[in-house]
Amino acid sequence: GAVVSQHPSRVICKSGTSVKIECRSLDFQATTMFWYRQFPKQSLMLMATSNEGSKATYEQGVEKDKFLINHASLTLSTLTVTSAHPEDSSFYICSARGGTGVTNEKLFFGSGTQLSVL
């Protein structure tokens, strides 16, 4: 089946630094990827929709200047948390839809990135 690789799985950084998270579709092309954030014991909340070759679409309340999304190729989307603060500490997970037919309905998820900002 389709595989989405997300890196790093865990990152600890100091407040004020920037962190880049990569999301790759390994065996399929993903024109659209989605970035979700999950706080402890809560559900996944959509942050933005990443479209290859165009600007990302951000959900209401998500700062586009803080969460920079780049989808430069059909297999790679990156999320950069700029000037991270402790309140940005969260589990970030990317997903992509791949394949055709019924498989195309399914979102494949990366393994997630646990960000801890000190």
Next chain:
Amino acid sequence: AQKITQTQPGMFVQEKEAVTLDCTYDTSDQSYGLFWYKQPSSGEMIFLIYQGSYDEQNATEGRYSLNFQKARKSANLVISASQLGDSAMYFCAMREGRGGNTPLVFGKGTRLSVIA
């Protein structure tokens, strides 16, 4: 209004028994898809089962089945013969409309604990 409602924050089930996790949804679209994902403590999201709004038969995938009641807008997940490894968070999700640009909206989840 909540798009996806999961009313059970936590559930317990005895090993080898069946368990039903509730999910109701709210949409005015005629075309939509319903999904269940399992999230173990590692955080990964594992796809379990999918039901399309036009599918007349309930979806089944091994020990998982989806009890789709369209008029009631419910899509309950049934896990048969529970195993200790089934202990995890379970999320119901919906995709409204068609097309690859539509994200999934998730419910708040149900934490299932399987007891030996």
